[in-house]
Amino acid sequence: MHMIPSVIRGPLLMVAATGSYVINDTFMKLATDGLPPYQVLFLRGVAALLWGLPLLALAGQARNAPLMADGRVLVRSCMELAAVLCYVVALASMPIADAIALGQVTPLLMLVGAALFFGERIGRLRAALIGLGFAGAIMVAQPTMQGVSVFALLALGNALFSAVRDLSGRRIDARVPGLVVAMSAVVVVVIGAGVAHVAAESWVTPGPRHLLLLAASGFFLVFGHFFIFSAYRAAATATVAPFYYAFTVWAVISGYTVFGELPNALASAGILLVAGSGLAIVLMDRRSRRVAPTA
Secondary structure, eight states: OTTSOHHHHHHHHHHHHHHHHHHHHHHHHHHTTTSOHHHHHHHHHHHHHHHHHHHHHHTTOGGGGGGGGOHHHHHHHHHHHHHHHHHHHHHHHSOHHHHHHHHTTHHHHHHHHHHHHHOOOOOHHHHHHHHHHHHHHHHHHOOBTTBSOHHHHHHHHHHHHHHHHHHHHTTSOTTSOHHHHHHHHHHHHHHHHHHHHHHHOOOOOOOHHHHHHHHHHHHHHHHHHHHHHHHHHHSOHHHHGGGGGHHHHHHHHHHHHHHOOOOOHHHHHHHHHHHHHHHHHHHHHHHHHHHGGGO
């Protein structure tokens, strides 16, 4: 993989990451049919550990396992926990394409966070595009006279915590391997989901079908974490970020082929608006980077 130029390797890793995450989400959503969501999250995490720890050893990274407890790695992992606790409940109750589409505001929230915490300038045009992205998210959430669905709010909460996760990930030392970062997130989520399950749910004995689904979900989760972290390391954010919106394509494919669901017209327009505004911001950034040296 390192023989491939970074300008190609980064986008390929991001497409692989989004596909892995959506496959993981698909299996997890299927498993929530009969099991409570936090129990599903806990069992998926156990499966991810059973897949990930041998991979850590095979990759020769077992000696770096203590880095999972590094302060900055743990901050990122705790934000992952907060995001996924919101997301699993939303996923169990919403069409998968809608739940994932609401998560697509994450890069837009990252821009806002970068402006607030890193002093990066947004500018009027970018601010307008961020506003359009949020408008698209509202179109997907489709509030009624009774307000926005609590599940849509949870999906948006997932986007917020995911943005904080990715912003905090920028501060992790480059010497920390991506697989170690991924396994730290898995461990923290297993602990957090276990606590949430004990506090809010009753144990339901999983059947063989549930166990197979969660084993597959855990497998793709490990690679999703690894690929997305590696993507941002392989190439510049401006090169990789446009391919984050492959999530939407994968989600619509999954929703139609597995669940027989398609977003309605308003939600489809909202998905396009979120993805379009995000892509426009990324393309603006790439153009400004090319122009800057000659200015």
